[in-house]
Amino acid sequence: MKIGLIAAIAYSINVAYCASMGDEQLSWDNAPESIKKGVEAGVSFHLNNPDTTTEQSHEEWLKDKAENGWVYGDVKDLANKTHPNILPYAELPPEQRAKDHLFKAVVNLLKDLPDPDDYLELSHQLVKLQQQVLDSQKSTTVLTQKQVVGVGVRYIHKTRERFYDHLYGTGLTFEHGVTVILPEATALKFLGHTEFERVDANENTEPALVDNQVSENIEQKQKEERQQEDIIFDEIEAIKIMRTKDAVKEYIKSRYGDEIQENLKLADLQAIAIEKVHSFGVI
Known part of the structure; x- marks a missing residue:
């Protein structure tokens, strides 16, 4: 995808x-x-x-x-x-x-x-993580290292104390030396960098995070994308109801700076305007 x-x-x-x-x-x-x-x-x-x-x-x-x-x-x-x-x-x-x-x-x-398919897999794994945490809380069982679902990731950069993820869209902050439990697909992305190391399940380390933060960040990102899609949809519908060629030409000129001189049909002008919305967004 x-x-x-x-x-x-x-x-x-x-x-x-x-x-x-x-x-x-x-x-x-x-x-x-x-x-x-x-x-x-x-x-x-x-x-x-x-x-x-x-x-x-x-x-x-x-x-x-x-x-x-x-x-x-x-x-x-x-x-x-x-x-x-x-x-x-x-x-x-x-x-x-x-x-x-x-x-x-x-x-x-x-x-x-980031591949859009990764978000779907990440969401699926997060649901499993959250359900296991809820089941553990209901049964009053202490969540041990062996019960944690996911992969432990530790930030080990030699000079920097923390790392903010802007690359993979998780919004996570990693503190130096602190283990974070992540879904496997997400963990493998970070483990491809030398600043991170894998923490095995048998290590006697208390995990700092079982990753609800990732889920919240993804939900917010999806909400923003839906809002942007709604804006683009409304703009395209507004273009479609324009009834004169001059109105469409003026729209293209005022929004995108292109002055169209050709004697095109109204439908062709509307198609050009719609394509500019898809290419450059709503300006």
């Missing part, structure tokens, strides 16, 4: 860049599945080869196009599978090479984005 998300963002930025040059492209939602798979393949290539050059990125794109039956053509034609950029990288004009630079920059920027 993470690759699909990065692909959608990279593609939408490319659509916006093309629009700035007067080259209107289909939005991600309306793009054919074959195009989406090609973009996702490009994202996977960059994630697996972080030091790849833009020229190598273009060569990988050419390979994908060739495998799917695309050939060179003066205009991009989805039906006939022709594309003017099916050329050696050195023969591309500078504005077309810029697309490869943009694509690489976006993927490198978002490569550490």
Whole structure:
């Protein structure tokens, strides 16, 4: 799911860049599945080869196009599978090479984005953790190290006393030398760094936290995302009820700074405005 998300963002930025040059492209939602798979393949290539050059990125794109039956053509034609950029990288004009630079920059920027699937797994494990704690409290049994569900993680940086997690979205604060019990999927992320060590269940260490804080942070994040989705939905509905082309053009100009001179249909102008909302948010 993470690759699909990065692909959608990279593609939408490319659509916006093309629009700035007067080259209107289909939005991600309306793009054919074959195009989406090609973009996702490009994202996977960059994630697996972080030091790849833009020229190598273009060569990988050419390979994908060739495998799917695309050939060179003066205009991009989805039906006939022709594309003017099916050329050696050195023969591309500078504005077309810029697309490869943009694509690489976006993927490198978002490569550490948490995978949405991880949140689902994390939530599931947190429910199990919380239920075990509740069951333990009801039976008046003391929660021992052997009864703790999860993996012990200890922060051991040599100079810093605490670590604030802004990388994986948990919002946790780790104190030096203090053991924190985390769901396995979350613990493994931190244990990939040398500043953390695993604490085995048989160590005589009282865990500092059985992680309700992570659950609260995720719930808050999900609430904020739903609120943002509601704002975007309302904005798109407002665009859809605009009844004149001038009104839509003025909206695009005032919100996103783009002045559209072409004599387009009202529906086409609304589609451009909606795509800008998806790409840049509500401004």
